[in-house]
Amino acid sequence: MTLTFNNRAFDKDFLEQILDFLPYPFVLSENKEGTFRNSYLNKKFYQEIGYSLEEIPTIDAWFQHAYPDEFYRQEVMSGWALRFTVAKEARQDAIVMKVLIQTKYNGKRWYEVKASLIDNVQVVAFINIDDEVKQQQELQQLNDNKNQVLSVLTHDLRSPIQSLQGILKLAFRDDLSQQEFTQLLRDLHERSRNILDLLDTTLLWAKSNFNSIKFKQIHVDVKQVAQQVMLAYENFIQIKQLQVTLNLSDDKPISDPDVINIILRNLLSNAIKFTPMGGRIEISGAMHNGVYELIVYDSGIGMDADVVKKVLAETGISSRGTLNEHGIGIGLSLCLQLLFRIKGKLSIESEPGKGTVVRVYF
Numbered sequence: 001m002t003l004t005f006n007n008r009a010f011d012k013d014f015l016e017q018i019l020d021f022l023p024y025p026f027v028l029s030e031n032k033e034g035t036f037r038n039s040y041l042n043k044k045f046y047q048e049i050g051y052s053l054e055e056i057p058t059i060d061a062w063f064q065h066a067y068p069d070e071f072y073r074q075e076v077m078s079g080w081a082l083r084f085t086v087a088k089e090a091r092q093d094a095i096v097m098k099v100l101i102q103t104k105y106n107g108k109r110w111y112e113v114k115a116s117l118i119d120n121v122q123v124v125a126f127i128n129i130d131d132e133v134k135q136q137q138e139l140q141q142l143n144d145n146k147n148q149v150l151s152v153l154t155h156d157l158r159s160p161i162q163s164l165q166g167i168l169k170l171a172f173r174d175d176l177s178q179q180e181f182t183q184l185l186r187d188l189h190e191r192s193r194n195i196l197d198l199l200d201t202t203l204l205w206a207k208s209n210f211n212s213i214k215f216k217q218i219h220v221d222v223k224q225v226a227q228q229v230m231l232a233y234e235n236f237i238q239i240k241q242l243q244v245t246l247n248l249s250d251d252k253p254i255s256d257p258d259v260i261n262i263i264l265r266n267l268l269s270n271a272i273k274f275t276p277m278g279g280r281i282e283i284s285g286a287m288h289n290g291v292y293e294l295i296v297y298d299s300g301i302g303m304d305a306d307v308v309k310k311v312l313a314e315t316g317i318s319s320r321g322t323l324n325e326h327g328i329g330i331g332l333s334l335c336l337q338l339l340f341r342i343k344g345k346l347s348i349e350s351e352p353g354k355g356t357v358v359r360v361y362f
Contacts, residue, residue, distance in 0.1 A: 016042075025049050025126040029059060036122055038062065048128065050104025059122075066101045084117075093117055098129070110134070164191055190235045215342060219252040220260050222294065226283050229264045236272050240279070247284040253292035255362050259342055260294075263335045267296040267358050270332070274356070275300035294360040303350040311348065312336070335360075 019026050025045035029036045036059040046052070049066075056062040067073035076099055083095040094116045101111050110133040111126045170176070171184050226246055230237070237244055264283070271281045275298045285294040303311070311332050332346075339346055344362035 016040075020044070022125075024128075027062075027122075027124040027126075029122045029124070031120040031122070035060070045126070048103065048106070048109075049101065049126065050106070055104075065104075067099075068102050072100070087117075098133075101126070161195065164188065164195070167191065186235070190239075193232070193235070215259065216256045217254055218257065220255045220257045221252055222260060222285055222292065223248040223250065225257060225261050226264060226285075229261060229268055230283075232265070233268055233272060240272065240275065240277050242272065242275060242279055242281055244281045245283070247282060249286035251285075251287040251292060253287060253362060255292070255344075256342055259338045260362070262338060263360060264294070264296075266332065266335050267360070271296055271298035271300065271356070274298065274302075291361050294362075296358045296360075297355065299355045302352045302354050302356055303348075304352050308348050308350055312346075 019028075019040065019042040022042060023044065025048050026040075026042040027038055027045060028040040029038045038053060038056055038058065041051075041053055041056075051062075051065055056065055063073055063077060067076050076097070079097055080095075083097060087093070087095045094114060096112060096114050098110065098112050100108050102108050109128060109130040112129050113124060113126055115122055115124045167184055167188050171181065171188075176184070223246070226248055230244060230246070268281070268283070275281060280297075280299040282297045283295070284297075285292060287293075336346055338344075339360065339362065342362055344360060346361075347359045348356065349359075350356040
């Protein structure tokens with residue numbers, strides 16, 4: 001049996017022996033009346049990528065299977081066409097492109113695709129670079145995490161520590177009354193707690209990104225956790241004269257109590273931060289169909305749709321509160337990452353001037 005390429009016949013068995021010996025997936029295709037039709041896929045192609053010749057008879061069919069996402073497919077096709085144009089103008093007979101391919105059985109994998117055009121015949125090789133790309137991505141993520149932690153430690157903690165130094169300088173004055181000295185101690189206590197919160201959040205966020213948190217699965221007394229968190233923020237609640245109410249059921253979902261504490265602490269901290277003097281915060285929660293729903297509502301300044309979208313995209317937005325409170329911009333990002341690790345979800349409903357409702361499901 002023979003295969004015909006560019007009006008030349010080749011022995012099929014001989015061609016198969018050569019191409020099946022090669023360690024990479026290969027595709028042979030021929031331009032027939034303006035359409036590249038695939039004529040042969042080697043054994044390695046079937047093993048790694050999985051599609052049959054019947055499934056991808058043409059290059060267009062290959063693009064549909066390999067890149068199911070329409071936007072990414074268009075990006076790849078545009079890049080492919082551009083490389084062919086440049087290669088043709090430069091009289092080069094090969095092009096190379098790094099792409100993420102949807103295989104039939106093994107999910108998405110990164111490949112370096114090398115195509116050679118000989119007359120009307122196109123020879124395409126696929127080199128698996130999935131491990132290398134993922135290692136590079138992990139290294140980049142680690143580097144980004146390191147830079148973020150350094151940014152928090154050098155920038156966001158600098159301001160509160162400087163304010164602590166200012167309070168300590170005042171405490172050494174000889175003309176302070178007992179009442180003034182007591183007030184300074186209160187301020188010192190509040191600001192030091194804030195710094196500890198910043199440090200704790202930064203550390204936990206870093207651990208989450210470096211995958212070094214070990215999660216527990218036990219019954220969680222959410223009501224007790226909420227009471228502990230409220231106690232930790234009691235001074236801040238009093239300063240802003242906020243009305244905070246708890247409306248939690250006695251349900252005890254199975255989860256990690258430390259994770260729930262971190263999430264609730266961040267949500268309450270944000271609610272306090274963005275709620276004006278005399279505002280209202282409500283924390284409620286109960287089990288529904290085997291899933292615990294925790295709701296934190298505040299009557300604060302709210303957010304528009306763009307800000308909500310950025311928050312849910314984990315971009316780490318940092319904003320000043322209604323009393324110019326400082327934040328580190330990674331609180332909600334941390335919550336989202338931890339929820340992902342315990343298979344939970346978070347949603348936000350908010351409008352400028354109408355407050356915010358955050359719903360957590362776990």
